[in-house]
Amino acid sequence: MDKSNQDGGADDGKAGTGRHHEQIRALYEEHHRALIAFLHSRLSSRADAQEVAQEVYVRLLALEDLSHVDSPKAFLFRMAANMSLDQLRKRAVRAAAPIDPNDNDWHVTPLPEQHASAVQQWKVVQQALRELPAKTSKAFVMHVIEGRDFSVIAQAMKLSERMVRYHVGHAMAHCRERIEAEVP
């Protein structure tokens, strides 16, 4: 029964709204860790991931009910995918001017306390990237450092988008393995 879905059923809606909130809260709590991880992977920032997750939650609460949704879980992540894409587009527009490596203004300054361990990690990452085929490290650096989409890299390197994604994933795996092995 979804009374809250009927026209003019303002009073009937209260019980429905309570149930709806309960349902959303349960959904959100059940998938909270995965949701944060999902947004973290896309936004490259755990802080931004938490902020967007919060926004997703608020939006879900504001919806009337989810009774028409086949899979609330899929709905939750699709919403998160859309909202993270909006966030990325906003960032991209802010950085719309061509990226110039000689220009030092566009980078994000790391927090001071991250610095010490970061220095060591950079050495490991650089060494790991040297061990990989040139194409693999190039695609990876263009993606994570220059922030280029797979499609742009594909065009620049004359590869398919799928190959670019493969190179980027491969480089990530290799860097992670090296860090596991060498950073205590």
Place this chain on the structure above:
Amino acid sequence: MVTTRPAADAALTRAAADWWARLREPEPAAQTIEQWLAWVQADPRHAEAFEQACQLGENLHAADASTRDTLLRAFAPERRPRPRWLAGLAVAASLLVAVLGWRVATHGGPDITAQPQRYASGIGQNQDIRLPDGSTVQLGAASTLTASYAKGQRAIALGTGEAFFTVTHDQAHPFVVDAGEVRIEDLGTAFNVRRTGQQVTVAVTQGRVRLQAPGDNKRQPGMELMAGQQADYDPRRGVFSMSSVSVDHVAAWRDNRLEFVNEPLSTVIANVNRYSRRPVQIADPRLGELTFTGTVKINTIDSWIGALPRVFPVQVSSFADHVVLDSAAR
């Protein structure tokens, strides 16, 4: 102490990195997300491995300028040969670089056109580009385009947004536009390409183009589109649907009008956002599937948004820096 890690750990690290890369597609398929969820929730160690990949991604993203510079020099030195004095110039000046590069290339000098030239327009700002071969591009707002003129090729990639091409025909050097999965080859032409994610619309105003989807190959060489025709590429099915279009209506955006015929609201909003001071967000994905036909004037976007509740079951909430479209409370 370096300990030997069990093979299972290495496999886990690889799986996590692979998923990480897949989810970094601008628009991952619903199926990808579903499969990832099944994987990440199957075992806490999966989640942990995935989070570690994310954290490394974050560290790289937040790298300071000198680290970035070092990594770029070492692994992606594309821009290095570009003369330093050119580097500081803004987008407008890239035209000069391209022309200069073309001339140098055709005279056998150092081939700086080997560096793809990238163009990006701001929100609400169309941009005119003249390419080294005399072809012109009118780039819509918030759009990105890369032109590669190395070795006499003419390869364009539309990263996002919309562009109208007027091509100088040169049979020896085909003019090719890649828009995600779709490839458009010029056959003597003026045409418009709009890319919204992987969804691509091509409309021809003059001459014809050849279209290729990922499934096309030598035996199935794609299809030709003539003046007055439009093709919409549906990435979910990997096929084009054709319709006829009035040449006057193609690329109306150049006259500050965005025209839509039977298009999903999500596509409409994505394109309106390229011109809107405040991005519009669709809070309820179900709204994105509603169909819209009509014209949005670029200089009256705010009032168009304000009027949406009159035609759709939506409510509009305005904030200082964005607007939210949500399902109307019934």
